[in-house]
Amino acid sequence: MKTLVVGIGSTILTDDGVGVVAAREIQRQLSADRIDVLELGTAGIALLDYIGGYQRVILLDAMVTGAPPGTVHQLTGEAFTKSAHLGSAHEADLPTVLALGQRLFPGKMPHEVVVIGIEAQELTEFSETLTPAVAAALPAVVSAVESLLDGC
Amino acid sequence: MTKTITISPITRLEGHGKIDILLDDRGQVQDAYLQVVELRGFENFCVGRPVEELPRIMPKICGVCPGAHHMASAKACDAVYGVTIPGAAKKLRELYLCAHLAHSHLLHFFALAAPDFIPGSAAPKAERNLLGLIKTAGLDLGREVLRHRGYAQKIQGIIAGHPIHPVAALAGGMAKPITGEERGEIESMARSLARFAAQALDIFESKILVDPQNTDLFHDEAFALNTHYAGLVDEQGRVNFYDGTVRVVDPAGEQVAEFSADGYLDHLAEKVVPWSYLKLPYLKNVGWQGLTDGPASGVFRVNALARLNVADGMATPNAQSAYERFFVHFGHRPVHQTMAYHWARLIECLYAAERVVELAVDEEVLDTHVRTVPSNTPKEGVGVVEAPRGTLYHHYRTDARGIVTAVNLIVATAQNNAAINLSVKNTAKILIDGGEISDDLLNRVEMAFRAYDPCLACATHALPGKMALELTLYQHGKPLHRLRRDGT
Numbered sequence: 114m115k116t117l118v119v120g121i122g123s124t125i126l127t128d129d130g131v132g133v134v135a136a137r138e139i140q141r142q143l144s145a146d147r148i149d150v151l152e153l154g155t156a157g158i159a160l161l162d163y164i165g166g167y168q169r170v171i172l173l174d175a176m177v178t179g180a181p182p183g184t185v186h187q188l189t190g191e192a193f194t195k196s197a198h199l200g201s202a203h204e205a206d207l208p209t210v211l212a213l214g215q216r217l218f219p220g221k222m223p224h225e226v227v228v229i230g231i232e233a234q235e236l237t238e239f240s241e242t243l244t245p246a247v248a249a250a251l252p253a254v255v256s257a258v259e260s261l262l263d264g265c
Numbered sequence: 266m267t268k269t270i271t272i273s274p275i276t277r278l279e280g281h282g283k284i285d286i287l288l289d290d291r292g293q294v295q296d297a298y299l300q301v302v303e304l305r306g307f308e309n310f311c312v313g314r315p316v317e318e319l320p321r322i323m324p325k326i327c328g329v330c331p332g333a334h335h336m337a338s339a340k341a342c343d344a345v346y347g348v349t350i351p352g353a354a355k356k357l358r359e360l361y362l363c364a365h366l367a368h369s370h371l372l373h374f375f376a377l378a379a380p381d382f383i384p385g386s387a388a389p390k391a392e393r394n395l396l397g398l399i400k401t402a403g404l405d406l407g408r409e410v411l412r413h414r415g416y417a418q419k420i421q422g423i424i425a426g427h428p429i430h431p432v433a434a435l436a437g438g439m440a441k442p443i444t445g446e447e448r449g450e451i452e453s454m455a456r457s458l459a460r461f462a463a464q465a466l467d468i469f470e471s472k473i474l475v476d477p478q479n480t481d482l483f484h485d486e487a488f489a490l491n492t493h494y495a496g497l498v499d500e501q502g503r504v505n506f507y508d509g510t511v512r513v514v515d516p517a518g519e520q521v522a523e524f525s526a527d528g529y530l531d532h533l534a535e536k537v538v539p540w541s542y543l544k545l546p547y548l549k550n551v552g553w554q555g556l557t558d559g560p561a562s563g564v565f566r567v568n569a570l571a572r573l574n575v576a577d578g579m580a581t582p583n584a585q586s587a588y589e590r591f592f593v594h595f596g597h598r599p600v601h602q603t604m605a606y607h608w609a610r611l612i613e614c615l616y617a618a619e620r621v622v623e624l625a626v627d628e629e630v631l632d633t634h635v636r637t638v639p640s641n642t643p644k645e646g647v648g649v650v651e652a653p654r655g656t657l658y659h660h661y662r663t664d665a666r667g668i669v670t671a672v673n674l675i676v677a678t679a680q681n682n683a684a685i686n687l688s689v690k691n692t693a694k695i696l697i698d699g700g701e702i703s704d705d706l707l708n709r710v711e712m713a714f715r716a717y718d719p720c721l722a723c724a725t726h727a728l729p730g731k732m733a734l735e736l737t738l739y740q741h742g743k744p745l746h747r748l749r750r751d752g753t
Contacts, residue, residue: 123325123326124325125310125322125325125326152429152430153429154325154331154429154430155329158372158376158411158414159418159428159429161411162415162418162428209394209395209396212396213395213396213399213407213411216396216399216404216407217399217404217407217408217411238306239306239307239309239310240306240310
């Protein structure tokens, strides 16, 4: 069973796009036999269009927790709320989206949803380039996804 | 000595805005301000790029309404090059934008607005969302919401190359036509969407509007603002999202201006205030009288209610009937009740779906001539569309090579900024007495804010996030209470 990797964020706001950049890197490095890759601006209700039928979904997103920039976090459950884009003011946040999916489409939802958050440094300046510390974290994100895939 | 109540995001990532409510010594509301955090470097980011890149980049400044920015940007590029796009391209763009508005309005109503009424604003916070709504109204409704949201998004994807990251509109038209098979798929989904939009309207009219608990919200003068209104109308004066002229009416409903996109600077000015990075656009010819409503104030409103208020009607049959019911119900035009935005949004959702059907069955949409390659020397241009949240202006200047030298955007939420401040202040005045606040009160203040479906993302040229709110009550500069609410 394939895993869906979803990169979230915008690539024109410096580190905000790290989830998308990481997803592209994963697509480049890892076998398409094992994963599908998707890019989204936010993980709102649109996520339900894509995650049905996957056993596992890995969401990649920029995050601000106060840790050093480039720190790679791996989160589940309640910790979802710490992410930058796992929700939208105009729809629903990730726990609500997942709960909605379970209520409306039982049996089709993934068994496991993992969030890999990358600590961002700059999120308020327009740029298509990641800050060096955050760019340096990309190999660790790829490794984290590989570890999850190998662990199954 | 004043107290300050702050409704603010937990972090700037989560919405870039906060609301401060200032109380006097007696705990009565003195003032209210919406403040937003500025993101830096947007103009510099655009300057120096080929202008034809902007329709691809602009949608990324907002994950909430990328489609509207895509269209406004493409129209601005058409104007920069002085190119007239083929008829098929214009219809495809309008079809796309209608699907975009239907998508946005449907989601806003069911995910954000309806839960304030079903199960209701006094319900536990955990139930005031889509989950609470389907718990009350049933799983089938939930499935229908999601199915039709998906249809609206899929239609956008067929036209624009991707359901979330649109790329097909460009200077001179569209990058690709649609096939007969795609047209059939769009028509089928749009017919279903129109039926569901009518159902949503029925839920509003037969359940929410007639509920005695909501009577004051929809009819009490205290929840109204007597402002000017602005929105695009077609040649017959009907609502149009993609093209037309911007019509402005005064609080009595008299038309005071009608202008094309490139005349916007003659009619709109922006007030800079020390407490917000988000400027306050106002009607230049009426003037800035401060944060106040009334005929002498240049404060105006945009978005669905404004569009209905400025227009003479809707261009599709069922939406026109709904439009007539709307104004008969209130007995006057314009309608100033802020909560009427929710009703207006559903009427527009029905119009958008009906219009997609009309355009889908139009043979011209299959024409493969969808682009006029620009040949004039580029210079300057303005593109205007109606975004879900109101009129959206993109204004670009370039050098003779088409390299961007200046960019100006006036987005919908900025235009509603002054009115949002006023509505929050008025609502808080009614609800806050003696400085006492509660979760229910916080939600009711938010309802005033939410009626505008504000998006602080592109309003500050920023990104969307959750508008998580924190309300803090200050006395003598020190926080007394703090209430937190997550962003959904």
